[in-house]
Amino acid sequence: MQRSASRLPRILACAAVPVMLVVAGCSSDSGSSGDSGKKGTQDKTNASASATPTPSPTPTVEPAKFAKLPEVCKAISAKTTASLVPKAKTKKGTPAASSDLASRGGCSWNGLDDNGVDGSQYRWLDVSFYRYASDVSLGSGEERAQENLTKELAKVQETPGAKKLKTTTASGIGEEAKAVAYKLRKTDEDFVYASVVARTGNVLVLLSYNGAGYAGADAPSEKKIMDGAVKAAKEAVAAVAAANK
Template sequence: MQRAAQRDDRAHAQRARRLRRALVCAAAVPAVLITAACSSDSGDSKAKSGEESTRQSASGTSQPSASASPTVPAAAYQKLPEPCSALSKKTLTDLVPEGAKSGKKGSSDDPSARASCSWNSLDNNGVKGSQFRWLNISLLRFDSDAARGAGDDQAHAYYSQQVKDAQSVDGAKNARVVPLSGTGSEATTVRYDLKKKEGLFKQQTVVARVKNVVVTVDYNGAGLAGEKTPDADGMAKDAQKALKEVVSAVSSANGEGGGATSPTKDPASPSEPASASASASKSASKAPVKSASSGASPSKSAVEKS
């Protein structure tokens, strides 16, 4: 009996130990689940954070936005006047009296971008000699272009080059450069003497820019075979008068008036840096660097014509 009781006590003790272990394990399960749940939440947060970062990167909010494409203002003038009709009959009669009706239009692959016209006059006084005059006007228009810049800036650069070229003619003497006010956006007169075997030539080159168009007027004269040399001051005034008429014709061709007497302020005024850009339009890009009407400088062309 005593042994049986001892066996029963051992059995009860074993069952009690098994029950305690079961209870301990049962108590441990929720903690494991909680730990797993916390780990799962942490992973979800990290995943959501990663997704949010990806969305921000894709939307560009965390990266600098691309810069806007550069833009330039549209060119003000889109047309050029008929060059041989840009001067009045009276002006032509004063400047080239024997050749007022003999205007010769220069060739151009795009008359809306560049144009020119020239006149010759020989007033023969027999044994007293003769008076020779040569007049040429040329016009060059620049279009705005994102790569080359605004038409006004390109025109200013070309205008500056024209003035510089007029001062660099071989053999020129007594050169004078005089700014000309009241004509377009900016204007300059270049005067000099040039001795040739035929006589002493008085050369006047006046250049003006009106917005995106450059106008160049070349006017020279000489007294031949003993005739007296023409007055340079008078010729300069005549050339400036012609320039104002052509500038006014440019404005009128584009629906504006008063271009000859009212200076136009624009971004390419002389006080600002000149743009080094080349011609913008297709035709302007083909224009020679020294003259819109011929391959040589305007002054050289004038002398060759004489």
């Protein structure tokens, strides 16, 4: 009996060893699981940081070249208007109505030069300015002026009743310009027309010059009318740059 009693503690001690190993093993697994949890959290944090969107750059547009328009009725010299419209009703020109003179304006001259038995000569000259501001949603002032040059040119080319219409490039007038020559029958007379559509920077210049002979007088030549229109258009374009110095 004594031997059995002395052996009992040793048996119990040996029986306890596997239990300690299991506990140690679980404890080790538990530690590994904790590390994995920490690593997973770090991965999620890093992924979240890398997924943060980069702020988009603020949209920009090229600034408009010209900030204002010239005094329209003074954009063409008095000497030129007097030569193109000899008997103008209003020598200083008649300004067109405008609600925003900083963006658009116009002026016209017209008159009948009565030569008695030799008949009469009628002339009409008008000029309009359109200034386009730069806008992020609409584009730069220059781009907008280019777009509207195309539209305005199309309008002239589609003039109802126009005959012998011809479009040419007008050199030496702003960055780009087109000249349109045509004839039009009005009030039982043959009118000769010349229109110039020109762009300088962000400003569009529209100019029209026409004439007719009355009471038996001959109609003016196409060359004379076109030369007059080109001369006036060059002065109008130059006036834009002068107004912004």
